[in-house]
Amino acid sequence: MAPVISSPTPVTGPPTTGPEPAVRRNIEVLQTQFPDVFNLYILALSRFQSNGNEETDKNNDIGTSYFQICGIHGTPFINWQEDPTAPQYNGIAAGYCTHASVLFLPWHRPYLALYEQILYQYAEDIMENEFSGPAQQTYAQALQQLRLPYWDWAEDAHLPAITMDEKISVVLPSATEPGGTITKDIPNPLYSYQYTSGMGTDSVNNELQSPNTYTGSVRCPDQKGEQHNDLASKQNYAFQDQHRTGIYNLMSVEDFGQFSNQAYTKPGQKYDSLEHHHGIIHNYTGSDFGQTATVQNPPVIGNMTDLWSSSFDPIFWLHHANVERFWCIWQALHPGAPIDLEYPLLDRWTEATYIKKADSGTSNLEPFHKTSAHNMSDYFVADELRDISSAYMLGYQYPETPFSLAGDPKALAAYAGEQVQKLYGPQIKQSPSYGKAPLDGTPATNAPAVYRKEWQAFVRVKRFAIPGSWVVHIFLGEPDTDHSKWVGSAVGSVAVFAPRNIATCRNCVSQAGRDLDVSGVVYLTDAIVKALGPSLDDDTVVRYLKDNLHWRVAGPGVAYPSENVAGLKVGVSAASVTYPLASGKLPLYHPEVPYPEITQGKAQLGGFKPNDEY
Numbered sequence: 001m002a003p004v005i006s007s008p009t010p011v012t013g014p015p016t017t018g019p020e021p022a023v024r025r026n027i028e029v030l031q032t033q034f035p036d037v038f039n040l041y042i043l044a045l046s047r048f049q050s051n052g053n054e055e056t057d058k059n060n061d062i063g064t065s066y067f068q069i070c071g072i073h074g075t076p077f078i079n080w081q082e083d084p085t086a087p088q089y090n091g092i093a094a095g096y097c098t099h100a101s102v103l104f105l106p107w108h109r110p111y112l113a114l115y116e117q118i119l120y121q122y123a124e125d126i127m128e129n130e131f132s133g134p135a136q137q138t139y140a141q142a143l144q145q146l147r148l149p150y151w152d153w154a155e156d157a158h159l160p161a162i163t164m165d166e167k168i169s170v171v172l173p174s175a176t177e178p179g180g181t182i183t184k185d186i187p188n189p190l191y192s193y194q195y196t197s198g199m200g201t202d203s204v205n206n207e208l209q210s211p212n213t214y215t216g217s218v219r220c221p222d223q224k225g226e227q228h229n230d231l232a233s234k235q236n237y238a239f240q241d242q243h244r245t246g247i248y249n250l251m252s253v254e255d256f257g258q259f260s261n262q263a264y265t266k267p268g269q270k271y272d273s274l275e276h277h278h279g280i281i282h283n284y285t286g287s288d289f290g291q292t293a294t295v296q297n298p299p300v301i302g303n304m305t306d307l308w309s310s311s312f313d314p315i316f317w318l319h320h321a322n323v324e325r326f327w328c329i330w331q332a333l334h335p336g337a338p339i340d341l342e343y344p345l346l347d348r349w350t351e352a353t354y355i356k357k358a359d360s361g362t363s364n365l366e367p368f369h370k371t372s373a374h375n376m377s378d379y380f381v382a383d384e385l386r387d388i389s390s391a392y393m394l395g396y397q398y399p400e401t402p403f404s405l406a407g408d409p410k411a412l413a414a415y416a417g418e419q420v421q422k423l424y425g426p427q428i429k430q431s432p433s434y435g436k437a438p439l440d441g442t443p444a445t446n447a448p449a450v451y452r453k454e455w456q457a458f459v460r461v462k463r464f465a466i467p468g469s470w471v472v473h474i475f476l477g478e479p480d481t482d483h484s485k486w487v488g489s490a491v492g493s494v495a496v497f498a499p500r501n502i503a504t505c506r507n508c509v510s511q512a513g514r515d516l517d518v519s520g521v522v523y524l525t526d527a528i529v530k531a532l533g534p535s536l537d538d539d540t541v542v543r544y545l546k547d548n549l550h551w552r553v554a555g556p557g558v559a560y561p562s563e564n565v566a567g568l569k570v571g572v573s574a575a576s577v578t579y580p581l582a583s584g585k586l587p588l589y590h591p592e593v594p595y596p597e598i599t600q601g602k603a604q605l606g607g608f609k610p611n612d613e614y
């Protein structure tokens with residue numbers, strides 16, 4: 001059986017059945033502390049994934065099969081549910097991409113809510129029509145708490161263990177004992193989504209350009225087509241400290257555009273962003289960056305590394321629920337922050353002549369509608385989502401943003417700040433590198449605080465300098481000549497998450513047309529302290545970095561000469577930071593200062609020079 005899902009499908013999120021929205025929880029917490037909710041989640045996800053066929057996967061008028069919902073993010077580039085705004089470019093159907101844009105976070109909010117509400121409907125159908133007796137009562141209570149779980153890769157970047165097993169044990173209704181239950185192993189819907197139609201298999205395999213024909217989503221596949229979750233986990237964990245530091249730092253950024261997305265749009269902006277960390281997870285979850293590719297054996301790519309097919313990997317939804325979580329926390333800390341204008345070269349959807357139309361808070365978030373009218377006037381609009389109340393209205397909260405504090409913004413901000421500090425804050429007491437005296441003339445605060453100069457390698461580069469997704473590795477010390485060893489030895493990576501073919505993305509064509517730069521950073525201070533000790537004297541650090549800072553550019557299985565990468569700029573900057581010791585108070589970052597003398601000797605490789613724009 002399957003639930004009856006209306007089409008057109010307005011995005012409402014799952015219903016709130018109690019006094020406040022249910023909580024989206026860490027998947028490991030959901031599994032261990034809420035086993036009935038977790039069991040119902042797995043049953044619903046399994047049913048949702050399997051309820052597709054040649055007709056429903058092709059029929060984008062209905063558009064509610066698992067394949068169709070995932071396909072909104074990219075392939076097969078359909079006009080979902082015959083939406084009145086049909087994305088296309090040069091007469092070719094195009095996707096609804098909002099990456100490297102101020103619409104990146106707002107667009108994904110209703111997308112996750114749509115997925116979550118359909119998942120809820122499957123869970124409700126299972127509870128009502130398959131369980132009975134006491135078991136039905138148990139799962140009726142569990143249903144009220146069912147929400148999409150998240151993978152907190154800033155706390156632990158290993159893949160969640162439950163996503164790595166091919167089979168999973170679930171509780172099912174007994175076929176022989178009325179009201180009874182049995183325990184049974186089933187294919188794990190968090191391990192892989194198995195395509196349910198020829199269209200699904202063909203469109204995703206065509207996108208991945210693999211020598212193998214995959215019957216389902218894959219992570220870090222090898223030349224034989226076998227996936228390696230352990231490798232995906234290892235690659236991600238190599239950069240966990242970068243995520244922890246980065247997320248903590250980003251919570252102090254006040255400008256939404258700079259916090260949210262990777263586009264470099266003006267001198268002096270922050271180089272890091274939430275989208276940048278999101279891209280690192282995509283790249284290293286999807287593909288083996290240490291594979292050796294040849295002409296005879298081209299690189300093999302997994303779903304998460306491929307922008308257009310990434311949403312078919314079930315871990316995509318755990319990942320994006322965490323990205324959404326970080327935005328909700330940021331919204332609690334910066335209530336009402338505006339979504340500023342950002343100008344693309346082209347109008348995002350239509351075939352009209354050139355119109356300088358901005359992506360901004362007034363932009364529609366196609367193809368997501370608030371009502372079943374399904375017309376041009378009932379789209380979600382970005383500004384409607386700029387406050388955390390929109391998450392509550394869509395039926396969910398996170399542990400760090402409790403609905404109980406919604407009526408007191410100061411209390412909510414204080415609580416969110418405390419949780420950020422507890423989860424991601426630096427270990428100040430364990431490191432002598434934090435001083436009690438202000439640096440560089442920075443005025444001391446009235447409250448207790450410590451101070452440290454924070455060093456970072458920054459990268460700016462053309463988003464489409466290399467087709468597809470790739471990284472810039474940053475090293476302290478000469479890197480190995482064998483690129484397969486780079487992930488394990490680099491201090492960090494700056495990731496570019498982009499499609500190989502931009503013709504099916506009007507947003508991408510627009511960005512390529514204006515030569516869009518993207519940016520990211522690798523945090524260096526802790527590695528410098530490990531190498532030099534805690535004093536962090538400027539002259540000593542500059543000499544050390546001048547001798548030891550290196551970078552290499554790589555895609556899955558391929559190394560690229562840095563001198564051939566369009567627009568590549570790699571440099572070092574530093575900022576004095578005040579770390580209040582009071583609970584819940586986030587750090588105060590003073591202006592960043594570039595140090596071109598560190599990299600000007602490598603200018604031919606993209607090193608930042610004096611007079612370069614920062």
